[in-house]
Amino acid sequence: MTRELVCIGCPMGCRLEVEEDAGADGGWRVSGSTCARGRAYAVQEVSAPVRTLTSTVRIEGARLPRLPVRTSAPVPKDRLEACMAVIDRVTARHPVAMGQVLVRDLLGTGADLIASRSL
Numbered sequence: 001m002t003r004e005l006v007c008i009g010c011p012m013g014c015r016l017e018v019e020e021d022a023g024a025d026g027g028w029r030v031s032g033s034t035c036a037r038g039r040a041y042a043v044q045e046v047s048a049p050v051r052t053l054t055s056t057v058r059i060e061g062a063r064l065p066r067l068p069v070r071t072s073a074p075v076p077k078d079r080l081e082a083c084m085a086v087i088d089r090v091t092a093r094h095p096v097a098m099g100q101v102l103v104r105d106l107l108g109t110g111a112d113l114i115a116s117r118s119l
Contacts, residue, residue: 001019001020002017002018002019002021003017003018003045003046004016004017004018005018005031005041005042005045007032007037007038007042008041008042009035009037009038009040009041009074010035010037010038012034012035014032014033014034014035014038015032016030016032016033016038016041016081016084016087017030017031017032018029018030018042018045018046020046022033022119023025024078028042028043028046028047030042030043036037043109047051048076049076049077050074050075050076051075051077052069052070052071052073052074052075053070053073053075053080053083053084053087053111054068054069054071054110055068055069055070055084055087056068056069056117057069057087057090057091057092057102058090058091058092059091059092059119060091060093060094061091061093061094062094062095062096062119063119064119065099066115067092067096067115067116067117067119068115068116069087069090069102069105069113069114069115069116070113070114070116071083071109071112071113071114072101072107072111072112072113072114073111073112073113074111075106075107075109075111076109079107079109081111082107083107085107086106086107086113087103087106087113090102090103090113092115094116094119095118095119096115096119097118098115098116098117098118099113099115100113100114100115101113102114102115
């Protein structure tokens with residue numbers, strides 16, 4: 001089965017076609033890419049997709065009620081909902097520095113939940 005993707009590896013936005021092919025390098029045939037990042041993105045996306053998760057958490061004692069947060073590294077796409085359930089229970093306490101770790105190793109993904117700004 002062929003999957004069509006738009007590459008997000010660089011600003012070119014190449015239209016990629018990815019097909020499983022046991023005889024190809026790494027088991028995947030990728031066409032339409034104008035750079036090496038396109039192939040890497042396509043193989044990652046069809047074999048084990050990941051996303052950097054961004055959200056907000058409650059914060060106590062700050063002038064704003066919510067603190068923007070993100071994961072320090074991409075997490076498996078199929079774990080996003082479970083990660084959001086954890087994030088929904090987090091409450092930070094003022095002051096918070098940008099980059100401060102709020103949750104270490106979020107659900108064993110290897111990614112920390114970090115503050116995206118100082119408050």
